[in-house]
Amino acid sequence: MASLFHRALKALGLLPAPQGSLVHALPVVSFSPRRGSREVLRAYKENGWLRTVVDTVAEAVATPRWRVYKRARPGVLSVLDQRLKSANPRLRTKALKDATASGELVELPDHELLRLLEAPHPRYPGRAFRKLSQVHVDLVGEAFLWLRRDDTGRVVGWEVVPPHRVMMTPTPENPVFFLSHNTFIGAVPEADVLWFKHLDPEAPEDRGAGAGMALGDELDTVEAISRATKSTFERGGIPAAIVGLDAKSSGTDLEETVLDLEKKYQEAFAGPGSAGKVWFAPAGVSLAQVQVNFRELQTEELKKGLLDFIRQTYNVPPELVGDLTSSNRSTAESAEYTLADFAVLPRLEFWRSWLQHCLVPLVDRDAILDYEDPRPQEFERVFRLMTTQPTEAFTYNEVRELAGYEPDPLLEGKRPPPLPGAGGGNNPQSASANATPNPPRDRSGEEGRL
Structure with a gap:
C-alpha cells in the first residue's frame, strides 16, 4: 500500500500519472497488414474449392433478416434486462419474446439500422456487403467498414475496405487509420472506421486472425498438385525419356551430334503416323525411361484429404458441396x-455483438439488434410432430410453434384430451374412454344349461 506522503504527492499532481483511461494508458503500437493476407484473398478468386466452401458459409450468413427492438416507453427510466443483449441466443430470444409480449419492448421493422444494413451503399445492396465482410473475416480474420456521414455527422452508409488495404491501425498518439483504397491514399479518423476482427490469442491488439491464414500450407499443396497434374498432361511434366551419347569426341562436336540426332528423330517420328516404327541409331546411344506414377505418390488420396480438411475447417457438411460418397x-x-x-449461428452472433457494440451507439443507442434463427426445421421432427397425437401436457399452439408454424388464435389455451388410459380413471375423459360400451348380460341361474 502506498504511504500517506506518496498519496499526497500524487493527489497534488507532483508525481507522473498516466493520462486518460487505463486502456489508453497501455502502450499500443500500429499494425500493418499480415503477410499473406492479399495472397489468401487472391486464392479465393483462383481456387474453386476454397471459393465454394467459403461462399457456402458467407451466403448463409448474409441471408437471415435482422430485427431491431426498442423500449415502448423510452422516457421511463428502468433497469434494462441484461438478457436482452446476452450472447446466448436461446436466453436472448426468450427474453426478447417475453419483453415483447409484456409490452416492454416493441419491434421496429422500419428502423434506421435496418435501412443501413439493407442499403449501405448507393451501388451495392446490403446483402453483397454482408457477404463480402464475412469472406474477409473467414479468410483474413478481420473486416473494415469505412463509414459515410452526411453534413450533420449522421451515419448514412459505409464501404467495405479489404484488410490488406488498411496500411496502419490507430494508436493513442495517432488515432487514425491509414488507407490505400481505390484512388484514395491517406489518413481516416478512427471514429469513421469500424474494425471487426477475431482476436489473435498471441497478440489481441494485433490484426485479426482468420482461418484462411492458417490454411496456407494446405492451399499451396493443393495448388501444387493441380499444377503438376496439368503440366504432366500438357508437357509431360518431366521428360518421358533421356537419350545419352557416348562422349568420345570433343564438346563442340558432341553438341552438334546431339542436335543432329534429335533433328533426325523429330523428322522420323513426328505425328501419330510414326507410331510403331523402329528407329536405328548409331552405336553409343543409351536410353533411360522416366515415368511419373501418380498411384505410387497417392496424389488423389492426398488431394482429397487436403480438400476435406479445408471443408472441415469451415464446418461445411460434404453434402452441401456435392460430395455424396458417404451420404445417406x-x-x-x-x-x-x-x-x-x-457455422452460421456462431458467425451471426459474432456480427451481432460487434454491431451492437460499435454501430448501434452511432445510430440509436437505445436500439437492441437481433437476427432471425437461421436453423431450419428438420423434416423428421416436423413429420413426427404432425403425425403423433399430442399429450395434454402441452397446448396445441405450443406444438405448432415447435413444428415451425404460427400460433392459431382459435386454439389459444386449448389442450388435447388425455390419451386412452393416460388419466388412470381419475377423470371423466379417462373413465369414458376405458368404459365398456356393451357390458355382458347377467347369466346367473344358467349354470346347468348346455
Whole structure:
C-alpha cells in the first residue's frame, strides 16, 4: 500500500500519472497488414474449392433478416434486462419474446439500422456487403467498414475496405487509420472506421486472425498438385525419356551430334503416323525411361484429404458441396441444419455483438439488434410432430410453434384430451374412454344349461 506522503504527492499532481483511461494508458503500437493476407484473398478468386466452401458459409450468413427492438416507453427510466443483449441466443430470444409480449419492448421493422444494413451503399445492396465482410473475416480474420456521414455527422452508409488495404491501425498518439483504397491514399479518423476482427490469442491488439491464414500450407499443396497434374498432361511434366551419347569426341562436336540426332528423330517420328516404327541409331546411344506414377505418390488420396480438411475447417457438411460418397438420407436431410447450427449461428452472433457494440451507439443507442434463427426445421421432427397425437401436457399452439408454424388464435389455451388410459380413471375423459360400451348380460341361474 502506498504511504500517506506518496498519496499526497500524487493527489497534488507532483508525481507522473498516466493520462486518460487505463486502456489508453497501455502502450499500443500500429499494425500493418499480415503477410499473406492479399495472397489468401487472391486464392479465393483462383481456387474453386476454397471459393465454394467459403461462399457456402458467407451466403448463409448474409441471408437471415435482422430485427431491431426498442423500449415502448423510452422516457421511463428502468433497469434494462441484461438478457436482452446476452450472447446466448436461446436466453436472448426468450427474453426478447417475453419483453415483447409484456409490452416492454416493441419491434421496429422500419428502423434506421435496418435501412443501413439493407442499403449501405448507393451501388451495392446490403446483402453483397454482408457477404463480402464475412469472406474477409473467414479468410483474413478481420473486416473494415469505412463509414459515410452526411453534413450533420449522421451515419448514412459505409464501404467495405479489404484488410490488406488498411496500411496502419490507430494508436493513442495517432488515432487514425491509414488507407490505400481505390484512388484514395491517406489518413481516416478512427471514429469513421469500424474494425471487426477475431482476436489473435498471441497478440489481441494485433490484426485479426482468420482461418484462411492458417490454411496456407494446405492451399499451396493443393495448388501444387493441380499444377503438376496439368503440366504432366500438357508437357509431360518431366521428360518421358533421356537419350545419352557416348562422349568420345570433343564438346563442340558432341553438341552438334546431339542436335543432329534429335533433328533426325523429330523428322522420323513426328505425328501419330510414326507410331510403331523402329528407329536405328548409331552405336553409343543409351536410353533411360522416366515415368511419373501418380498411384505410387497417392496424389488423389492426398488431394482429397487436403480438400476435406479445408471443408472441415469451415464446418461445411460434404453434402452441401456435392460430395455424396458417404451420404445417406439422414445425413443429407440434416446437412443444412448442421451448417446453420455450427457455422452460421456462431458467425451471426459474432456480427451481432460487434454491431451492437460499435454501430448501434452511432445510430440509436437505445436500439437492441437481433437476427432471425437461421436453423431450419428438420423434416423428421416436423413429420413426427404432425403425425403423433399430442399429450395434454402441452397446448396445441405450443406444438405448432415447435413444428415451425404460427400460433392459431382459435386454439389459444386449448389442450388435447388425455390419451386412452393416460388419466388412470381419475377423470371423466379417462373413465369414458376405458368404459365398456356393451357390458355382458347377467347369466346367473344358467349354470346347468348346455
